[in-house]
Amino acid sequence: MIAVYPGSFDPITMGHIDLIQRMSLLYDEVVVLVSQSTEKKYLFTVDERIELIQKSLAHLKNITVESSSGLTVDYLKKKNAKIIIRGLRAVVDFEYENTMASMNKKIAPDVETLLVFASPQYYFISSRGVKEVAKHQGPLAGLVTEPVKLALKEKFKN
Ligand code: ADP
DSSP states (O other): OEEEEEEOOTTOOHHHHHHHHHHHTTSSEEEEEEEOOTTSOOSSOHHHHHHHHHHHTTTOSSEEEEEESSOHHHHHHHHTOOEEEEEEOSHHHHHHHHHHHHHHHHHOTTOEEEEEEOOTTTTTOOHHHHHHHHHTTOOOTTTSOHHHHHHHHHHTOO
8 A cells, every 4th residue: 555645845854754664664655745835935946855855765665755736635646545644743733734634635535644643752853943953053963864964054054
C-alpha cells in the first residue's frame, strides 16, 4: 500500500525524517509530496526542497519524492492511493490538521488522513524554528541533516 506524506518541507527536518522512517516500515511505498502553493513564501525552491529530501533520505529504499501544485487528493487519485499521512506535534497542530482532514474527507470521501504523533525527542522541531536558528547562525546539530545544514548556511551567509 502507498502512503502519501504531503507538506512544505522548507526544509526537511529530523522530525519529518523520523516520521518518514517510521512510515516506511508500515507501507510498501511512502511518497513525500512537496507542495508548491502560491499562497506561501518559501525559503527554498521546490527543486531545492526535493534535492534536500532525497539527500536526507538516501538510506531509505521505499521512498519517492514528488511535487504538486494542485490538491493533494487529486495527486492521490492519480496514484490510486488512499492514505494521507500528517504529523501531530503539540495541540496547536490539531485544529489545523483536523480542518484540513475534514475538507479532504468532504471532497474525496475514499481518502483517509492518518495523524501520527511526533516522537518525544523531535516534537519541538519545525521548519520555521530551524530557519530562525539558522538565520542567527545558531547550532543546527540534531535538528536537520548535514546537507540541509549546509544549504541553510548558504542561504543565510552574509
Ligand atoms: P505544512 O506547511 O504543509 O504544514 P510542514 O512541512 O511544516 O508542512 O509539515 C508537514 C507535516 O509534517 C505536517 O503534518 C506537520 O505537522 C508534520 N511535522 C512537522 N514537523 C514535525 C515533527 N517534528 N514531528 C512530526 N511531524 C512533524
